[in-house]
Amino acid sequence: MKLIKNNIILLVLLGLLQACDKQDFVDINKNPDALDKVPPQNQFLNATISMNSTDFDAFYEYYQKTMPWMQYTTGLNGNQGPFTQNWDNFTQRYGRLYDGVGNTLYDVEQLVNKLDEAEQPKYVNMVQISHILKAYYAFYVSDIYGSIAYSDAFQGRYGGTLQPKYDTQQALFAQLDSELKTAIATLKTAPSITQVELGNYDQYYNGAAQQWVKAANALRLRMAMRVAKADAAAGNAIITEVLASPATDFMSSNADGWVFKAKASFTGTGDGGNRNPSTLRAAKPMVDFMWTTKDPRIDAFFTPNGYSQANIDLLIAAKLLPAGTKQPERRYIGSFTNPEDAKLTSIISHYYTVKRVTIGTTEVQVDTLSFLQPRLFSAGYSDPSGKDGTGLSYLPVITYAEFCFMRAELALKGMGTGTAKDWYEAGVKSSIAWYDEVGTGSQLLNYTAVTAAEITAYLTQPGVAYDAAKGLDQITSQSYLNFMKQAPEGWALWKRTGYPNPTSVVPLPPVKNLGVVLTIPRRAPLGLISDTDPNVANKKDAYSAMATIPGFGTNPGDATGRVWWDKP
Template identity: 25%
Template sequence: MKTFSKKSILFPLLLACLIFSCKDLSELNENPNGVAPETVNPNLILPTILTEAARAYVNLGYQDIAGVVQHTQKDAWASGHNDYDWGGNQNWNPYYDILRNNDLLYKRSVELNLEFQQGVSLVMKSFVFGLITDLWGDAPYTDALKGEVGGTENILPAFDGQDKIYAGIIADLEKANTLLSKSKADYPGIVDNVDVYYGGNPEKWRKMANSLLLRYYMRLSEKQPDIAKAGIEKIVANAVQYPIITSESDDAAMSFPGNSDGDSWPANAVYDASGSNYRRIKMCATFVEKLQALKDPRLGIWANKVEVPLVVDATLPPKTDKIVDGKRYLSPDKVGTEQIDTDPEYVGLPPSFSALPSAYNLNPTPGQTSYNPHVSFLNDIYKAAKGPLLKARLISAAEVHFILAEAGLKGWAAGVAKDHYEAGIKASLNTWTVGSTYSAYIAQPAVAFNQTIKQVIEQKWIAGWTAATEAWFDYRRTGIPELHAGPAAKRDVLPVRFYYMQDELQINKANAESAVSKLEITVYSQADKGNSAWSKPWVVQGTKKPW
């Protein structure tokens, strides 16, 4: 910030007083092109909250968390994605920025008696706070958005325990369900096009609120099973009072306009002229092999076939390495002890394969700018800035059905588990344009319902493509799928949380250290001690999950 001497401002100030008859200086300081917080229309704030929350969510689920749950791996700039080398500086400030805007939205909506906007604000507050506590553990909640306290800016908020945060989220979603229970005609002030999720539809927002209730009740199922059971059973038993998302047409999703890098699908090859961000994301071998084993029709929607398959032929002369008819033929001596995959259609990158993952499968151009023709690239749709399948998906019908299938298998009154399992698969296939394959897919012995939670969570993991955060939280809660860290990973097991950032530990030292002290140190915490991605937050403490 620049500093100025008193003389430099005195004469202009006197001149201003002469010209404007010394009007109240607050009037002179008003920005004619700005909007004051105390007078802003809630509909001006809403689009920023919705778009920023959706972008934050898809950036997690398509980037590093997709690496954690082994949907994808990267073959360059890969250590954070593949190996969980997160460096202890994961920043929650962007999430709290969203919450501050959302708090203003709520306050202005209350002042103007706009119940639709209040309900939407409570849903988004719950979604973002849920994300924060799911990612980090204990976090500022009660005091986080209080601004000034006693005339002093509240820059050192206390951390609330996860149990308190989840309870607050559930209470806010209950309130949102009530606020959003009227027909659209009964709400003043709705502007359809500022609502980039649902176009101003209160009924769909209400379904989102109640579907998030199911998510967070299930999140508590290991720690507070009685609360989780009662909450889910209450929702299922009162369909009129608690409508939920049961059709993919009601999914909470946001498309991308694609007009600039900031409003486009992440890692696209339109605004990234080199295409490097798209190029270095590959399907993970764990995911590819599961999809192949199930003959899953979504694989071809999500990935391209290998450009140049490898063929190892023992009848070839020694030192043979040649391309014939689009295939690379190798004699066994050229392969040696290298780990390779000769699948002629889809090849994934093994998890945490090595410090140089770009070298996998005998890539002729390893390195940061590699182009590996022997590993499957993502489908070309992911090069685009926008498209009908390129959406940030915050919660879906598939997820809701899988939650209810799991609840049913736990013996809770949540409907028929088999019906929900099959509906979850069908919703996901429909979402990815392969709904016509449902009958053949579900008829396979490996897909047909076998009455196990393992099968439900694995299908939920598959359906979570590009929304991998929920798959991570499910894995942490259940240990399913049975994912294993690779040889180059920072630890021998998958992480269970984000690190508290160093700024928080230094500036808000006492409160942050108190939160760290409540984390359960494990054998994998190692030198990071309490503030480790392998120290367990409350939600998994005492559960013996996921490891």
């Protein structure tokens, strides 16, 4: 992983990267041939920045939907009413594929193709790395949308069709896997000519081919485990093939993680912006489990409540607490995820009623409940004194911990090397270590670095110490915790495995409104088709085909329905 340089980001955003200036980028929109002036590596960097700068997704998809649905968080006063039916502005990832990521990565290959024939072989690795990133993002979009335009897409300004056909999810996943296999094989082959390296234009791995091999293999496993739910033979064949690779082609430490790192300002400063999580509460089921098991990640995920001894003393002085009140041992208290609990008068009075005391002209609010750790999501978030954070922003794609948990789950099925217990424990350790790196690197507030003794002790806790009889439950529960920064993956885990659930190690209790159990959505709602859409025929065909998928839902806009891989 490489730290993104402020000057590179600035140059990209201003359109002044190296051989091209601002006018070049204006010209590109008017004349596609002007793109020839842009070095291929510029478009790779532009794509990665576009992919990771989707702050609307942070607000709408993470904070408003997948995080409360998966009980990573609640609103300020707990989950309210039929909150699982909030589908508006679901996600920006679909549009970003065609305007910012997929099209820009497609440019990389087209720019290379326009170079002199003698120069083109120097860019083979760069093109294949672009294919890996494009395959990931297409998978990420299709994962919740189903059929999408891919095989015919991105070609319009190069003389290709402006009405691309839609690939079914089943066909798309097979094509993406094939592309990843080709990329891996190419990157593993010693080039016959010195390659033009991506270097700092690759903020994941600095252009290191072998690191991209590891990332691509991890992605193949993630995709294949989705496929296996709908087509066990096809998914397991891919898994078996991947696991036959040499150990050097796999992630083996947190240093191999597929993670974008940037300055604090990349995810926002102060207390404004779409990534600002300051009104999001910690969720009670997760907090209770982490507190009970002495999880070392608890202060990386959440903030302590307001009952510090200093604040208690202020409340005593204001006669709002009795003299002699001491700071409680437990200051991590979660918010109620069930709307019917959150509306009870006794709970509102005890948990959601903030005590206030005025000192001079300053009002101090003392809150019973914890919030999300703000700098975990917005590294530039200002501290209580108003000073903006100056740490790092971490935006993971696939962490080493996730790779370990996938291997642990597969080991339960007798696939691959190593035992489920060993991979599970490696996943727990690496997850804690990674969040500890984030804790220090992002300068999380009220954070204490983890010790080796804490990790050792955690692995002996009931519910954490590996129990073969609860193997899948424990593996998926820890994977769920690890996805705190990747709620859409926690959502996918739940759809694929059925964990977490009301009785799992880390529980996901049922939620109700007016006595009715709420249904958690399973896919993105599909928009209405306009007859003025230039690709209306292909879109209608795609919708009609998806409507035949078992469990698709009552209509295209029904987010409680399923895509192909999410087989009932």
